[in-house]
Amino acid sequence: MSKKIDWMRKDLLGLEDLSKEEIDLILETAESFREVSERAVKKVPALRGKTVVNLFFEPSTRTRTSFELAAKRLSADVLNIAIQTSSVSKGETFKDTAKNIEAMKIDIIIMRHAASGAPHMLARSVKASVINAGDGSHEHPTQGLLDIFTMKQKKGKIKGLNVVIVGDITHSRVARSNIWGLVKLGAEVTVCGPKTLIPIDIEKLGIKISYSLKESIKTADVVNVLRIQHERQQGGLFPSIREYVNRFGINMEMLEEARKDLVIMHPGPINRGVELTPEVSDGPHSVILDQVTNGIAVRMAVLYLIAQRREKA
Ligand code: CP
Numbered sequence: 651m652s653k654k655i656d657w658m659r660k661d662l663l664g665l666e667d668l669s670k671e672e673i674d675l676i677l678e679t680a681e682s683f684r685e686v687s688e689r690a691v692k693k694v695p696a697l698r699g700k701t702v703v704n705l706f707f708e709p710s711t712r713t714r715t716s717f718e719l720a721a722k723r724l725s726a727d728v729l730n731i732a733i734q735t736s737s738v739s740k741g742e743t744f745k746d747t748a749k750n751i752e753a754m755k756i757d758i759i760i761m762r763h764a765a766s767g768a769p770h771m772l773a774r775s776v777k778a779s780v781i782n783a784g785d786g787s788h789e790h791p792t793q794g795l796l797d798i799f800t801m802k803q804k805k806g807k808i809k810g811l812n813v814v815i816v817g818d819i820t821h822s823r824v825a826r827s828n829i830w831g832l833v834k835l836g837a838e839v840t841v842c843g844p845k846t847l848i849p850i851d852i853e854k855l856g857i858k859i860s861y862s863l864k865e866s867i868k869t870a871d872v873v874n875v876l877r878i879q880h881e882r883q884q885g886g887l888f889p890s891i892r893e894y895v896n897r898f899g900i901n902m903e904m905l906e907e908a909r910k911d912l913v914i915m916h917p918g919p920i921n922r923g924v925e926l927t928p929e930v931s932d933g934p935h936s937v938i939l940d941q942v943t944n945g946i947a948v949r950m951a952v953l954y955l956i957a958q959r960r961e962k963a
Pocket of ligand 1: 709710711712713714784790918919
């Protein structure tokens with residue numbers, strides 16, 4: 651059991667800012683919310699009377715839906731802003747859009763944006779709480795939290811786990827949030843991928859670098875596989891998809907060298923046949939759909955802790 655603390659933050663912007671105790675508090679709170687989704691009536695009254703707004707400037711399936719379900723299972727009112735049909739398409743800034751939404755007396759804004767730092771800027775200008783649902787290549791804190799929650803569920807611990815994060819580390823907000831959280835909780839983290847997709851000096855975060863997945867997979871407890879982000883790459887960062895698949899894609903043959911209890915994760919969306927063959931993504935090592943299920947409990951925990959702090963403030 652971790653040291654007991656109270657949640658004191660208005661916003662959740664990244665795992666870089668959080669202490670080990672704050673991360674433990676979210677994970678423990680998520681554990682208590684996990685069974686709500688197993689009930690016949692999947693609802694508790696914790697956020698009754700609160701309004702949560704989903705403000706997504708980038709596409710999303712899992713995160714937006716998961717936040718919406720989490721908020722609804724806590725009995726909040728939920729508003730989804732469709733950016734394509736909002737006044738953003740007429741040139742309104744995201745700050746003005748958010749301020750106008752805030753004037754309607756909402757409590758929490760969940761924001762995804764292509765620019766790193768956009769939720770941080772918003773958090774400074776509104777009284778509503780802001781939750782970062784992914785900002786550029788910077789952070790995706792609730793994805794990091796749900797990944798860590800799932801690792802703990804499957805392996806019983808985080809401290810000492812050998813976690814390999816493979817793929818496009820440079821462009822990945824998921825990798826950054828995983829690294830910040832896992833290192834704080836005592837995991838041994840290795841990032842693995844082509845040299846061109848691993849940032850210089852990333853070892854300074856307290857992690858190792860590998861350029862060979864075939865080697866790293868042999869001793870891994872968990873492999874967290876990242877999506878190749880065609881939309882964020884300038885092109886030419888690796889010779890071809892075929893070469894990438896040969897060196898960093900996971901297939902059944904590669905798994906023969908791995909531990910029998912290896913856990914394979916992927917934040918989605920998967921490029922099937924690129925990062926993972928279908929046999930691997932749907933196979934016994936994969937916990938990809940458990941990640942999605944756990945995402946709701948983790949987001950319920952984050953919404954609950956933030957709403958509680960607002961009540962006290
Ligand atoms: N993992 C994740 O962020 O997925 P979405 O882009 O579908 O939200």
